Amino acid sequence: MNCTRCGFCLPSCPTYIxxxxxxxxxxxxxxALMKAVADGKKEPDEEVEAQxxxxxxCRACEPACPSGVNYGHILEQARAVIQEHKRYSVPVRVLRKTVFQWLFLDRRRMETVHRMRWMYEKTPVQKLMQKSGAFRLLPGEAALMERIMPEAAPPKQALRPPVLAVRQQQPLKKVVFFDGCLMSTMFTETNQNTLYLLEKSGCEVVVPDTQQCCGALHAHAGEADGAKKLAKTNIEAFEQIEADFIVTNAGGCGAGLKEYPFLLKEEPEWCERAKVFSxxxxxxxTLLAELELPPMKxxxxxxTYQPSCHLENVMKEKGNVExxxxxxxxxxxAAMPDKEQCCGSAGIYNLVQPRMAMKILDKKMADVRHVQASVIVTSNPGCLLQMKAGIEREGLADSVKAVHIVDLAAEALKQAESGVTT
Structure with a gap:
C-alpha cells in the first residue's frame, strides 16, 4: 500500500531496463500484480509467477524508493504463497526436495557432495564429460558454469577450522565467523584467507561448529519453513558465544542473516533473539575498514569493483571494499559505470533464468571493457562466478581476472610481508 507508483524505482531495475x-x-x-492477487482481482496464474x-x-529499488517500500519482503512473501499452492511435476518436486530439504539443511551433506566433486575432478570422468559435449545437453548456461567453477580443494583442506580458529593474546576484537556452506566447500581458499586477514588485523576468531546454511536460497525460492529452521539453528549456535561482531565474507549470506528478524516476525521469542543476532x-x-591492516602491496x-547487491541494498554497507x-x-x-546494477547472478538466477541473466551480464561486461580494468573485484561468491562467466563469454581470460576482495587483500598483504611482487 505504500507504493505511490511514482516510478523512481524504474531506472534502478535491471529487468525493466x-x-x-x-x-x-x-x-x-x-x-501491482501482487496487490491484484491479494485483492482477489487476479488469479495467481502463470503470468504472475513468471514475473x-x-x-x-537485487533490491536496488529499495534505496531508490522515497516511500520506503520494502520490496524484498513483499517478494519473498509472495513467492512463499505461490509455493504453498504450486503443483510441480515429479522431476521438479524431487529436485526441489533434494536441494532444499536434504542438501542445504545439513552441512555434512554439503561436505559429502564436495568430496564427490573433488573425486570427479581428480579422475578422468571430468575430462571425458567435457570432451563428450554432455554438458551442452543441459539447460541454460550449465556448460559455461561448469567451466568456470573453482577447482575443488582437497577434502582435508575443506574441513571446518577448530572452534577457536584464531587465538590472540590481546585481541582488538573477538569475532565469530559465519563460514557459509558454499564458501566453506566451493571457496575454501577464500575462507582461509578470511581467517588470515582477521588474524593480521588483531582479531580473535571463533567458528561455531553447529552453524548451518544461512537459508537465503530457501527464502528467495519461497521455501519459508526451511529458511526458518536454518535461522533458528544459526541463532542458537551463535548466541552461545560472546563476541563483538559476526563476520561474513559473502554479501548474500550476510543479507540472509540480517533478515532473520523479518523471517521470524510471527514468533515473538525468536524474533527478539534474531534482532540481537542480526x-x-x-x-x-566493514570490519577491516574499522581496523588497521598492515601495509598491502x-x-x-x-x-574495478562489482558490488554485491545484497551487501549494499540490504546490509547497507557501502564504500568499504573501495x-x-x-x-x-x-x-x-576505476569505478565501473552503473556499478550499482546487478550482474545477473542473484543466487541461482543465472541457472533458472539464463536468458535474462546473460543479457544483464553482457551489459556488465561492456562496462568492464569501458574501464579497461585487468581485475574485477567482487564481494560475493555468486557475483564472482558470474563475472568469471562474463570473462569467459567475452574471450578475455588472457587479460582480465575476477577475484574476491578477501583473496586480493590477502595476496597483497602476503606480498608486502615477503617484499616480493609477481
Whole structure:
C-alpha cells in the first residue's frame, strides 16, 4: 500500500531496463500484480509467477524508493504463497526436495557432495564429460558454469577450522565467523584467507561448529519453513558465544542473516533473539575498514569493483571494499559505470533464468571493457562466478581476472610481508 507508483524505482531495475521498459517487469508493476492477487482481482496464474521469477531480487529499488517500500519482503512473501499452492511435476518436486530439504539443511551433506566433486575432478570422468559435449545437453548456461567453477580443494583442506580458529593474546576484537556452506566447500581458499586477514588485523576468531546454511536460497525460492529452521539453528549456535561482531565474507549470506528478524516476525521469542543476532552481523570489508591492516602491496593493476547487491541494498554497507582497494599500494581503482546494477547472478538466477541473466551480464561486461580494468573485484561468491562467466563469454581470460576482495587483500598483504611482487 505504500507504493505511490511514482516510478523512481524504474531506472534502478535491471529487468525493466532489459525488457525495454515493460511495466510488468518493474518493481512497481510486480507490486501491482501482487496487490491484484491479494485483492482477489487476479488469479495467481502463470503470468504472475513468471514475473516474480523474472525478478532478480537485487533490491536496488529499495534505496531508490522515497516511500520506503520494502520490496524484498513483499517478494519473498509472495513467492512463499505461490509455493504453498504450486503443483510441480515429479522431476521438479524431487529436485526441489533434494536441494532444499536434504542438501542445504545439513552441512555434512554439503561436505559429502564436495568430496564427490573433488573425486570427479581428480579422475578422468571430468575430462571425458567435457570432451563428450554432455554438458551442452543441459539447460541454460550449465556448460559455461561448469567451466568456470573453482577447482575443488582437497577434502582435508575443506574441513571446518577448530572452534577457536584464531587465538590472540590481546585481541582488538573477538569475532565469530559465519563460514557459509558454499564458501566453506566451493571457496575454501577464500575462507582461509578470511581467517588470515582477521588474524593480521588483531582479531580473535571463533567458528561455531553447529552453524548451518544461512537459508537465503530457501527464502528467495519461497521455501519459508526451511529458511526458518536454518535461522533458528544459526541463532542458537551463535548466541552461545560472546563476541563483538559476526563476520561474513559473502554479501548474500550476510543479507540472509540480517533478515532473520523479518523471517521470524510471527514468533515473538525468536524474533527478539534474531534482532540481537542480526545487529552484530557485518561484512568483513566493514570490519577491516574499522581496523588497521598492515601495509598491502601488489604489482601495478587497474582494478574495478562489482558490488554485491545484497551487501549494499540490504546490509547497507557501502564504500568499504573501495576503501580497502585504495589502501593497496600498486592498485589503481576505476569505478565501473552503473556499478550499482546487478550482474545477473542473484543466487541461482543465472541457472533458472539464463536468458535474462546473460543479457544483464553482457551489459556488465561492456562496462568492464569501458574501464579497461585487468581485475574485477567482487564481494560475493555468486557475483564472482558470474563475472568469471562474463570473462569467459567475452574471450578475455588472457587479460582480465575476477577475484574476491578477501583473496586480493590477502595476496597483497602476503606480498608486502615477503617484499616480493609477481
Amino acid at each position: 532489459q525488457t525495454g521498459g515493460n511495466e510488468a517487469s518493474s518493481p512497481r508493476g510486480r507490486i 516474480l521469477n523474472e525478478c532478480l531480487g 545487529e552484530k552481523v557485518g561484512d568483513i570489508s 601488489l604489482d601495478a593493476e587497474l582494478v 576503501a580497502l582497494l585504495r589502501r593497496i599500494e600498486g592498485v589503481t581503482y
